[in-house]
Amino acid sequence: AAGVIQSPRHLIKEKRETATLKCYPIPRHDTVYWYQQGPGQDPQFLISFYEKMQSDKGSIPDRFSAQQFSDYHSELNMSSLELGDSALYFCASSQGFPSGANVLTFGAGSRLTVL
């Protein structure tokens, strides 16, 4: 079965550079979520989209932006990278309007290292 695809899996950037992470949800899933997981931390919700519109916003820094495209894939753009941005970034997808009962399927994550 198709899963949530994230790319790249690993990314190394310098401080103040920019980075773009991509997420391809499971076919027919119309909701995408972005999470950030620091070392030894639980996932922190960043932002979500439903039907190409932002549905919720969490602790996403102003330096970050995201969007969901017409094919439902999503991109997380991170600018002016800081050392503290080093983390594992997860994308998850689900089907239907966001609700508590939705089951999120997670991608394998993109590991960003900022030097």
Add this chain to the structure above:
Amino acid sequence: AQSVTQLGSHVSVSEGALVLLRCNYSSSVPPYLFWYVQYPNQGLQLLLKYTTGATLVKGINGFEAEFKKSETSFHLTKPSAHMSDAAEYFCAVSGSGSNYQLIWGAGTKLIIKP
């Protein structure tokens, strides 16, 4: 506001022993409860979930959890631990309406001793 507490950042059990990972939640609305597992350098995988109906929920890999409303708990158990169960386990809660976002526990690292 919803919150999740996982007792013990690390739990160590011998292979073949009972696994018990504790999760307590607070929620002002009827909760939906989830357990996810994360293997090293991998994404989060759903183990099991409680939304409605039977309070004893069976998941993958022989795990199960029981929703106890009176105790606001959703502890995860497995009768006999395998070495392959070594991973980090996250409990999460969500609610209805505007409380739909997942609220995560801090995670419990399960260590299996040979």
